[in-house]
Amino acid sequence: MGLKSGSRDAGLDESDKEVERPTEQEQEVSDVxxxxxxxxxxxxxxxxxxxxxxxxxxxxxQRPTMDSLPYKLRRDKVxxxxxxxPYFLREEIIEGEDELQDTLEEMLGExxxxxxxxxxxxxxxxxxxxxIAEVLREWGYDLDAV
Amino acid sequence: xxxxxxxSEAGGVGKTTTSATxxxxxxxxxxxxLVIDMDTQNGSLTYFFGPDYDRGDPEVDNLVRHLVGxxxxxxxxxTIEVEEGIDLIPSHNMLEDLHEFLLNExxxxxxxxxxxxxxxQLHRVLRDANVRDEYDVIIVDSAGKAGxxxxxxxxxxxxxxxxxxxxxxxxxxxEGLDDLVDGLEQSINIDVGVLAVVPIGYKDxxxxxxxxxxxxxxxxxxxxxIGERGSLMEGCWRQQCSPYTYVEEHRDRKRDYELETxxxxxxxxxxxxxxxxxxxxxxxx
Numbered sequence: 001m002g003l004k005s006g007s008r009d010a011g012l013d014e015s016d017k018e019v020e021r022p023t024e025q026e027q028e029v030s031d032v033x034x035x036x037x038x039x040x041x042x043x044x045x046x047x048x049x050x051x052x053x054x055x056x057x058x059x060x061x062q063r064p065t066m067d068s069l070p071y072k073l074r075r076d077k078v079x080x081x082x083x084x085x086p087y088f089l090r091e092e093i094i095e096g097e098d099e100l101q102d103t104l105e106e107m108l109g110e111x112x113x114x115x116x117x118x119x120x121x122x123x124x125x126x127x128x129x130x131x132i133a134e135v136l137r138e139w140g141y142d143l144d145a146v
Numbered sequence: 147x148x149x150x151x152x153x154s155e156a157g158g159v160g161k162t163t164t165s166a167t168x169x170x171x172x173x174x175x176x177x178x179x180l181v182i183d184m185d186t187q188n189g190s191l192t193y194f195f196g197p198d199y200d201r202g203d204p205e206v207d208n209l210v211r212h213l214v215g216x217x218x219x220x221x222x223x224x225t226i227e228v229e230e231g232i233d234l235i236p237s238h239n240m241l242e243d244l245h246e247f248l249l250n251e252x253x254x255x256x257x258x259x260x261x262x263x264x265x266x267q268l269h270r271v272l273r274d275a276n277v278r279d280e281y282d283v284i285i286v287d288s289a290g291k292a293g294x295x296x297x298x299x300x301x302x303x304x305x306x307x308x309x310x311x312x313x314x315x316x317x318x319x320x321e322g323l324d325d326l327v328d329g330l331e332q333s334i335n336i337d338v339g340v341l342a343v344v345p346i347g348y349k350d351x352x353x354x355x356x357x358x359x360x361x362x363x364x365x366x367x368x369x370x371x372i373g374e375r376g377s378l379m380e381g382c383w384r385q386q387c388s389p390y391t392y393v394e395e396h397r398d399r400k401r402d403y404e405l406e407t408x409x410x411x412x413x414x415x416x417x418x419x420x421x422x423x424x425x426x427x428x429x430x431x
Contacts, residue, residue: 006421010149010302011304
């Protein structure tokens with residue numbers, strides 16, 4: 001899901017290089033902006049407990065550290081900490097990604113980013129090399145094996 | 147500062163007239179507005195405001211030269227005042243080859259071991275020109291299709307306003323935009339916000355009511371719904387001026403429904419200003 005409501009700062013108000021400034025505008029910020037850590041979580045709207053809001057109230061004695069949070073929850077942007085690598089895929093494989101995405105979204109009950117399932121596919125591959133070997137054999141590797 | 151790009155994948159929903167009308171409304175509320183026309187199609191903002199300008203002259207300094215780091219003059223000399231409070235940077239035919247130019251720059255930079263982002267060039271140009279000192283509002287009218295022009299626009303302004311035709315075609319175009327923004331976020335890590343979805347040419351049929359209902363449920367802000375205003379907009383194109391100017395100067399009698407349309411655009415402009423935290427200056431009309 002790419003489109004989200006709410007206003008973004010284009011960073012043209014600062015003269016120097018992109019500074020990530022928390023915008024502290026005293027206006028009614030539309031509550032769609034969950035990504036921005038806001039400390040005033042005392043609003044009594046019955047909003048669903050959103051996995052994105054990492055601001056715990058101070059009274060919790062054992063607050064999780066950033067590192068103990070799952071990657072999806074502790075990052076500010078989808079590709080935080082990721083390096084871009086070129087990945088060459090054939091057309092039918094790319095087409096198959098949409099179906100994979102739908103299936104995953106159904107299983108997990110929420111939107112899944114392409115970057116996430118692609119990297120997760122690599123993780124799954126690293127954990128299960130035998131599955132990868134199987135596909136590679138379909139492609140003609142290991143032909144002189146018995 | 148309020149910065150946005152009207153975007154719509156579907157053609158003909160009035161992207162250009164929306165940009166022009168909003169620009170006029172911001173200006174009439176006392177804001178200094180910069181409008182950047184990056185749409186290479188004829189019938190773009192540059193034609194709408196009709197400044198005397200040759201978009202085909204490769205010798206003349208233009209925005210593309212600045213984007214690829216080969217300006218012939220100062221950024222501020224690119225602007226033409228088209229109505230009071232509205233400066234326009236006109237479209238130029240060189241924009242059609244922008245992709246190629248940017249790729250060349252990227253290759254060049256990489257030959258020297260520098261990193262280069264093809265999509266951050268408009269942002270760089272605007273920042274280096276200190277637009278913040280001169281303008282309160284920046285509107286970029288860009289191509290409707292994904293590509294370096296639209297990406298440069300989105301990276302520079304980070305916010306979109308979506309003119310929307312309440313039809314199945316319109317719904318599809320919102321889905322297309324969704325994919326586009328998703329791709330943008332994934333490839334260059336920027337976050338794009340939707341300031342408003344604006345149904346235009348709304349006729350209140352049963353189908354349209356249903357689509358509008360779905361749109362409202364989608365959680366996007368829908369501050370105003372604008373009806374069919376063909377003759378008003380046609381008049382604006384003919385006279386090459388904003389609807390406000392048209393109704394004031396070229397209509398022999400004021401038509402209530404047209405005044406209502408102008409009020410709605412005003413309401414929309416105030417909504418956008420508020421979203422960006424702009425103070426509305428006192429206007430002495």
